Amino acid sequence: MQPFDSARLHFRPFLESDTDGMFALDSDPSVHRYLGGIGGHMATVPAQSLDTIRFIQAQYTANGIGRWAVLLRETGEFMGWAGLKLVAGPINGQQDFYDLGYRFRPRFWGQGYGFEAARAWLDYGFGVLRLPRICAYADAQNGASRRILTKIGLREGAEFLEEDVRCVWYETVNPATT
Numbered sequence: 001m002q003p004f005d006s007a008r009l010h011f012r013p014f015l016e017s018d019t020d021g022m023f024a025l026d027s028d029p030s031v032h033r034y035l036g037g038i039g040g041h042m043a044t045v046p047a048q049s050l051d052t053i054r055f056i057q058a059q060y061t062a063n064g065i066g067r068w069a070v071l072l073r074e075t076g077e078f079m080g081w082a083g084l085k086l087v088a089g090p091i092n093g094q095q096d097f098y099d100l101g102y103r104f105r106p107r108f109w110g111q112g113y114g115f116e117a118a119r120a121w122l123d124y125g126f127g128v129l130r131l132p133r134i135c136a137y138a139d140a141q142n143g144a145s146r147r148i149l150t151k152i153g154l155r156e157g158a159e160f161l162e163e164d165v166r167c168v169w170y171e172t173v174n175p176a177t178t
């Protein structure tokens with residue numbers, strides 16, 4: 001659980017002091033456009049975001065990993081989150097898989113940060129955590145997220161329905177364990 005950096009981003013475990021940033025993220029309809037039922041519900045009061053942070057912190061304890069806060073190194077601003085989550089499932093028939101995810105406030109979109117964060121977490125998952133396999137899934141219409149997953153080298157799998165949302169599955173195996 002040691003914080004780490006990529007070229008422009010700082011990754012660290014969530015703190016309760018991230019509540020305001022988390023609320024700004026999760027109360028924004030544009031952020032939730034492609035999350036539907038698959039990304040949790042939109043927050044309407046900051047207390048819900050604090051609950052989410054505590055829920056994520058419980059995953060750190062139970063699973064040794066969970067989503068981490070992402071800060072812009074240059075300014076220290078809270079941008080959103082990224083990271084790996086152990087998902088019990090079943091989702092797309094898969095159980096107990098490590099899911100790569102990311103979510104940023106819109107003013108940070110379109111500058112390559114999503115790709116940078118996804119790449120950093122793929123490296124962390126395979127290099128530091130030595131996971132054998134990393135998976136992801138996205139709303140089939142979420143072009144930016146799908147582009148990122150393809151660019152970092154995940155293999156596109158089948159389409160499936162999750163909470164009535166048409167999704168696409170992605171995965172890749174750790175080259176060090178094959």
Ligand SMILES: CC(C)(COP(=O)(O)OP(=O)(O)OC[C@H]1O[C@@H](n2cnc3c(N)ncnc32)[C@H](O)[C@@H]1OP(=O)(O)O)[C@@H](O)C(=O)NCCC(=O)NCCS
Nearest residue numbers: 031102103104109110111112113114115138143144145147
């Ligand atoms: C998805 C998200 C993280 C992308 O972040 P970002 O920092 O804007 O992404 P990047 O700038 O690194 O890269 C986006 C890539 O997708 C491309 N792209 C953007 N919109 C696209 C679209 N509608 N269709 C196809 N490709 C698209 C960009 O051109 C870029 O590709 P390129 O580097 O080859 O030019 C951001 O939009 C977000 O937080 N969305 C809300 C939460 C969310 O949907 N999370 C993913 C859930 S699966």
